[in-house]
Amino acid sequence: MKAVETAPHEYMANYVYDDGLGPWFGAARLCDATGSRRGTFRLDGEEWRVTLSYQESGLTPPDGGETPDGTRVEFDTLREFRLNAVVDDETGERKVKALIQPRWRGLESESGSSVARPMWDLGDAVNVRVNASNVEFDRVETVIHRAAGAVTLDPMHFANRNEAYSVVMDAARYVRLDRDVSGPVHSREGPLARMGHLLESDRSGYRKLVQDDTERAGYYHTVTLGPKRVRECFPDHRIPKEFKHYYARNAESLPDGHPLAHPKLEASYQSSRWNETLRPVDHEEISAELEEAILATLNEAGLPTQPLDDDGPSGGRTFVEDAYFEAVTVDRSRVLPLNLERVESDQRNVVVRQLADGLSPVEWDSLKTLVSDGGDVSPAEIADEHDWHPDSVRRGLRRIEDMVVREQGSVALRSHHVAEQVVEALDAARKGVRNAMSAAANAVQNAERRSLDERTDELIAFCQANGIHVDEREAHLRVRMGNLAGESWSELVSRLKRYWVDAGRDPERLKEAVTHYRDDAGPKIRPARSAWGVGKKLG
Template identity: 45%
Template sequence: MKTVTLAPHEFHANLLYNSDGLAPFFACDSEVKSAGGAKLAQFQHDGEQWRARLSYQSSNIVHPGETTPQGTDWQLKEMREYRIRVFRDPDVDHAGQQDFTAHVAPRWEGMRGEKDSGGTVEIPVPDGFGEGVNVRVKGSNIAFERYVPLLCEAATVLGINGRYFEEPHQFSNVQDAERYARIHKDASGPVHARDGPIASMGHLLESDRQGYRKIVQNDDDEHGQNVPGYYHTATLDTRRVREAFPDHRLPKEVKHYYAREAASLPDDDPLAHPKVGASLQVSLLDDDDTVRWSDTDRLRRELDQTVLSVLADAGLDVAPGSGSGPFVEDAYFEPEVDHSGPDPIGIDLTRVRQSQESVVVRHVADGLAPTQWEALETLVTDGGEVSPDDIADQHGRHVESVRRALREMEDLVHRKYADVSLRSEHIAGLVHDAVSEAREATRRATETVGKALEAAERGMGETMSAFIAWAARHGVDVDDAQDARLRLRFGPEVENPDKAIREGFDVWTDAGLPEERYRQAKVRFPNGAFGDAWRSLR
């Protein structure tokens, strides 16, 4: 399937090299010293003009002494680290911020760094790594696969052997990465809508209180100007992202966002229009997991597929046949359509939503045991961590009764160790409504009994008590003062007042009460308007 080709944005990686030991680090030191502290050069890459600048900074690495632990002579008195900045030549190209910095630092097993407090801390180095360098690369608007070739060429023109940086070590890893498309603001509304794919993923694919939850819906910029969709994001951890994308394994943030100055820009400026992107969230990986440099192609595919799927779910044409369709070209994003990208996945959040709703409806319709109602009530009203013991203590139940009740609702609740939660924010909202409705039904039932007793005490007899009971059950307040007209006040829960008036009339007359008195009753409708009962009985 043809799809639009997305563009790269932020990128951050730790590239490790040990094939040549500390030689790359010593080469940086030599070139900086020979140039008097900094060195600038230029080169061409893929027909583009680039510049490279080598400089240094002080380091907190503890001096190893005369030799490193592996026996390499260390003749440098001052501990330094080096920066290679690579950027498009501003005198030739006008591509904006297309650059990266490569921070070169030595690495050996057992090395330590000085803390601001004066102590030291171990700097982690992979087991068996020996000696080498860590090159921390941070850049933007450059294709992921171009960073290493650009680094090699930049090093070469700066007098450093570019071969040092050709083959990253297998433990090299990616820390941040984003791919995006720029969408015309008139077409992007369905993406960030309250029922759009970003909001739906955030609410449907989240446990209501477990794991990491981040749903942002901000429609005002930093200056307080209203910009619909200004910054909307949903962040999904590994487990939740698989609910939408079964073959994905990387946690991501999906976002729709504008540039800070967007509100003040004319429509013909690309920055007046939002980006829709997906970025890697390394902090949500399991402790023993990482994104290897060798996984970069997979990373790009997952990010692209996420963005394309979100756009397709919002009804946007991801492969416009002519023109640019809903897309807006910018300095880095050119909405070309080809076969190089992955096919969008049908996220089918409607299916997820309907499935979750049917689960709630089935449980409520089948009738929940009192212990189950109590557990659900606690889960929707307690914002902290909840365990079966907590629920049992709160309601005076035996904990085994609570556990049994929870087991019978496993498609509604999620249990892990001692924690209990509802399976999603969407389910939490539905359960909250169900619990609230149950409370209201209990209140109405209590009022029904109370008002029937009150009517009996006032000498109205069983017939009037039956009508009062009906009214209480249906949210109708009755004022039957003997020296005034009968008054019926309908609450907001009465959806069809005319139908309710007719039903009440039947109960009233079946009880043998005066028909004319009911016909002349004064009615206050749910919207606050007043009328006469007889108008609904014609």
């Protein structure tokens, strides 16, 4: 399976080296002698410029001029040392910045607060705070080694990283999209908005959705999901992530040929959204999850996941190369789907099923409270509001457990999307239209609930027999056709067109659809209009 290779963007970590204070003392000697040091080195055909300098640390020297481990520190004020390496190119944005900081038991700031972690048991050591851009995560430490050597600081000082104390705090990967095709990513019905609205509990959990179009459409759109919500999209992923579509400032003023005139689609690790810790040994897992998340978002937006000569619905390019993103195709073990449609369908169908089966008065009252009330709601509060016995409310909540989440004495609707569906149902009930929610079910479920005319039955049977799912919820149809297994894509679309029109459906709507399928060469996305002239012409 082939797909575009994503590029590394921001990276931040703390690397801890526990062989004493040697790297810190070495940097101090070099800066005391010359004030700063400069050098260069070459790596992978690129020339890097290196600077070693210092800054005031705000740290307090150890009592008596000696650390608890017996190391003499004969400085009145303590410095930290900046070892910065930047590729010498026109952009200057491929870089690694390393801040060398001393650590020992009981280290304090000048204000008297503890600096090293409370359970610091390494003794004398050095923390290297890393901020890198556009460098593969596993190459960052190599750059630090080469940069140290370039300014005559012994690289062996950075040879034995302590994995138990080293921590990755931020990591991001991206692709750059042509601005003419990136709209489906950030649109109102696009994957970013749908992730934000579908995958968060109506009452609990972290939820962040930003849609900033102040400078232009799609200027800055982000959605952040914690690990629980990420698993709704990717069952075998665990890392909390932010998904982001954004332009550089003043991108509108740049010519089309300039890379910064086009937006980035980025996925980044969000360390603050969970209680676990990732370390440099987890680089492979981090990169794999970020890449799979980006490719799934592209796929959900109806965009190709690999660069092609004619790869967009508009017939133009999808990816735009820049100084660090080359838009090359690589082999992948898999390209995951984004399971939003499954989640949305599951949530919608839960509501449809519950309403079709009928709700008792206590269940209706409970739903009304969950929709209208803010914050955590307990069964006892629902009972008080509607004059029900608490046990009756608890039994009612158990009967609609697919629609709600119950935790530690509180209850909430399962998701924002479920809440929207319930609001619609409540409105329909007030108007006496108890079956209004059936329109939200898909065609197969509708067929089970009511008698359809013969032509519609034929369309449904054709789709079922050929593994075709037509998603009609968005402005443009999405037709998922699965694995063609040697069948002709154009002939299958042509046959679908005949059944579609015979069932009284709008042919123009199908013509504008995007089809998703897989053949022997891998996953494909093509506009249905490409097959519109194949087969018998409609009369």
